[in-house]
Structures are given as C-alpha cells and as structure tokens.
Amino acid sequence: MPGLLQTFPSYRALLAQRAELEAKIAAARDEEVAHALEQIRNIVDEYDLHDEVQFTRGGRRAKPGPGAPRAPVAAKYRDPDSGATWSGRGKPPAWIAGKDRQQFLVD
Structure with missing residues (x-):
C-alpha cells in the first residue's frame, strides 16, 4: 500500500x-x-x-526515589536479653523474627 x-x-x-x-x-x-x-x-x-x-x-524539590536513604528513627523494639534494638524498618533481626513483637516494644 x-x-x-x-x-x-x-x-x-x-x-x-x-x-x-x-x-x-x-x-x-x-x-x-x-x-x-x-x-x-x-x-x-x-x-x-x-x-x-x-x-x-x-x-x-524532587521526591526521593526508591532506595533513597531515609532519616534515622528511634528504636521501637528492644531485645531484653542482649539489649539490641530495632527501629521496625527493614528486615527484622533474628531475635524478633517470627515472634510477637508486642513483648519487645520499647516503653
């Protein structure tokens, strides 16, 4: 055509x-x-x-894209045995993974 x-x-x-x-x-x-x-x-x-x-x-202002660094946050969870803390962001540490997180909440 x-x-x-x-x-x-x-x-x-x-x-x-x-x-x-x-x-x-x-x-x-x-x-x-x-x-x-x-x-x-x-x-x-x-x-x-x-x-x-x-x-x-x-x-x-440009919005941060995926994988951009985020501001640090206060600890939300604490391991009573070791004193280690976790903010709740990212992969959970072994001491809290698969467990009820309520018992690890920081006061």
Whole structure:
C-alpha cells in the first residue's frame, strides 16, 4: 500500500513536529509562570505579605526515589536479653523474627 503511506507524514517528520511543539509548550509555560510570579509579587507588595510569603530559588524539590536513604528513627523494639534494638524498618533481626513483637516494644 504505497499510496497509503504517502498520505501521512513520515515518522521522522512527526518526531520533528513533536520536538517543535514541546519547545513551544515549554516556552509558553515559562512565559506564563513568569507572569504569574510577577502577579504574586505585586500582590505580596500591595498587601505587605513579606512575612507570610517567602520566595525561594531552585524550583520544585524532587521526591526521593526508591532506595533513597531515609532519616534515622528511634528504636521501637528492644531485645531484653542482649539489649539490641530495632527501629521496625527493614528486615527484622533474628531475635524478633517470627515472634510477637508486642513483648519487645520499647516503653
């Protein structure tokens, strides 16, 4: 069906159009965000909200991905025999694995 393929743009032409459109989208977003921030700054100035509203640079914060380090937490369980503790995160230690955890709770 050579005639059918000739009626549609080529794959590469469509990719080029997509890249051009994505660039236009990014430019339009940047312009609108700049305008919105200008409006916000004007409102902050008009109502003297400098203590209530603070601007920071750097954009959005990225969410930590899977496997990212987590903040340490206090011990939740304690082995009465050895005094070893466990936070409840990760693989349970041998002294608590498969047992009722209520009896090991830290007060």
